[in-house]
Amino acid sequence: MDGYAVTRSASSTDWGAVCYELLGAIPDNINGGRIEMGWLRDTFPEPDNDSTELGRIRYARAYILEMIRRYLMPDLSRNLVHLRWLLKLVDFRAAGELSWGSAVLATLYKEMCRATRPNQPKIGGCLSLLQSWARFRFPFLRPRVDHPYTFPFRKRAVIPNEFLQNPNAWHVKVALVNYATVEMHQSDRVLRQFGFRQPIFVAPEVFDNEHKVNLR
Secondary structure, eight states, X not given: OOSBOBOSOOOOSOHHHHHHHHHSOOOSOOBTTEEEHHHHHHHSOOXXXXXXXXXXXXXXXXXXXXXXXXXXXXXXXXXXXXXXXXXXXSSHHHHTTBOHHHHHHXXXXXXXXXXXXXXXXXXXXOHHHHHHHHHHHOXXXXXXXXXXXXXXXXXXXXXXXXXXXXXXXXXXXXXXXXXXEEEEEEGGGSOGGGTSOOOOOOOOOOOHHHHTOOOO
């Protein structure tokens, strides 16, 4: 959760130039800054021992783009990925200082909000996180095996000591940001499931106005 927010201008006068500069190739179709996932797979096969350093860097960028769209922050256009993510991969060291966990959660929360709308039967976001939470939260969904989250003392065993030393970390309410997406992460509302004393709930913060903001 630590790091800089994943945000900045996501517009470009020439996405083709951005794509060529960072990937060394340009697809035939760029739809509003989005390119097809299949083009990434076909254009950037796994490098071999004879690959140059520049070739490995370009492959890594393409691989991370696929990982972001396929697993971490998918939306309903699952075959397209926006090149704005490529702008975050110019320098891998700088990319490592971003709060990617916050961006993933912000995307998941917003996609869950969208799924509650009428005529919106599908959901995007990192559904593996949602499925894991559901298994731990609802006993009838859990597999019939012994799991580290089954008993309170085992819960503490998988939590890093730094979070047990500072109890204030369990009451934090922080805004999660992913470009135009703003969602609240209120860890003070889920203390009981991690073996802590749960205070009386307060009304959650609602960002209805922010939910109407998008990159268009």
